[in-house]
Amino acid sequence: MTKAFQPLERAPAYMKVFRAIEQRISDGGLKDGAHLPTEAELCTQFGVTRSTVREGLRLLEQTGLIVRGPAKKFFIKRPLASDIAAAASKSFALGGITFHEVWDALATLYPQAARLAAKRLSAEKVAELNKVRTTLALVANDDHEATVDCAVEFFQQIAKGLDNRVMLAMLQSLNLMIGESLRHVIARAPKAKDRILNAQKKLVEAFERQDADLAAEWMTKHIDDLKRGYQVAKVDMDEAIL
Amino acid sequence: MTKAFQPLERAPAYMKVFRAIEQRISDGGLKDGAHLPTEAELCTQFGVTRSTVREGLRLLEQTGLIVRGPAKKFFIKRPLASDIAAAASKSFALGGITFHEVWDALATLYPQAARLAAKRLSAEKVAELNKVRTTLALVANDDHEATVDCAVEFFQQIAKGLDNRVMLAMLQSLNLMIGESLRHVIARAPKAKDRILNAQKKLVEAFERQDADLAAEWMTKHIDDLKRGYQVAKVDMDEAIL
């Protein structure tokens, strides 16, 4: 007797539409920036109705593979690190991730990131970082909004400087998750800004000297400070973020 | 004159449906495991037609917030670390991430993960790891499939043992991305398995002694070996994965 049959491929048509287009994107048939045919055109090509095509498009839309251009037209977009980070941090939040888990990941990743940064950051990037730092020094002490923005921007610049999209996405997703809570902390821990400024200064120095150990050391202190900030602000670390 | 009007909120109805349900999930109104009302029910509640509701459901579906239960009914599901990892690694692949970037992230994250594991892994978890290791020792030398599975499983167990869903998701997404390429490497680098086994042995020893430095050291060697494997297998590290 010949071999048993494979279970045959049964997926809803809208799913097949999704996968077909996704496939075309990944194999380069639909290049980045190209625009998708109109819905009517897709109907005739796939031989299904608009409702079905549209359901498939919604899947693509949520995956982030197509974005609206002018005239509501969709065009193809390959996911950027920032998209992945945004999606991941949103999912984490919905999954009930705690401050503790985020902080733990920060404490693990960022000192290493600082090590890499010390080795890889170009002189221009370090100068850029320094500019962010001086900007932070200039903002009013009670402007918590701007303070947080600068503090997060400093992290962002380091992440971007690593020249690695995987790490960028991971670090950015952490940045997004701490951003909100940081606002909370800074509003309640008045001395936080000075400590942040000091850590940033030492970090920039370490980057200038390309001293990986020093960079890691100060980054660790910086992250530890954040935890202390949470404690001062009486944030329950086992509470879910957002 | 009174202040200018805000641009009014104009989003397609299907998007509003999506956001409304998403909101209900995140604020706990729809609990994990609860089942979504039928499409017809949602139609009456939102006051839109089924087509519109269904487009919204497709968005939820792709976000991973609802999954099909028996009878095709949708059930609410909060995203798990593994879902986030799967989505992220797929996006990375579509974004054209290179082997080099993945390896770079591996080399940065896993030694630190090993450090944490040395401190946190329970005795049972270490025993579990040891079991994976002995399983790998027993598989035939030419069974590349099983070899890869065991090698990846070893990483998975470490990731799970950290007891941190953020790190778990990040490490898992890396695991998914190397999985495929590892198959390629092991088929071409015959001695790879022995080196993997040795590294795993040393790692387990380090975990048993809770020696973080030793664990990090051997994990670094382990990851470096992987890179050497790529070179032996003549994989172009600047090529996109998958």
Added chain:
DNA sequence: ATAATCCTATTGTCCGACAATAGCAATATG
């Protein structure tokens, strides 16, 4: 008691229609 069959609720797909909108062409106005 178990297996086969029917029933029903729900999803998947189709069709056709029309309103809303954005971009473009044609026109009016100075």
Added chain:
DNA sequence: CATATTGCTATTGTCGGACAATAGGATTAT
């Protein structure tokens, strides 16, 4: 002639209804 306005057209967003496919549960037959 240049600019502003208007109308045209292609496309998307939404609607309503229809029916086939399917999964689970109820019912019947053996």
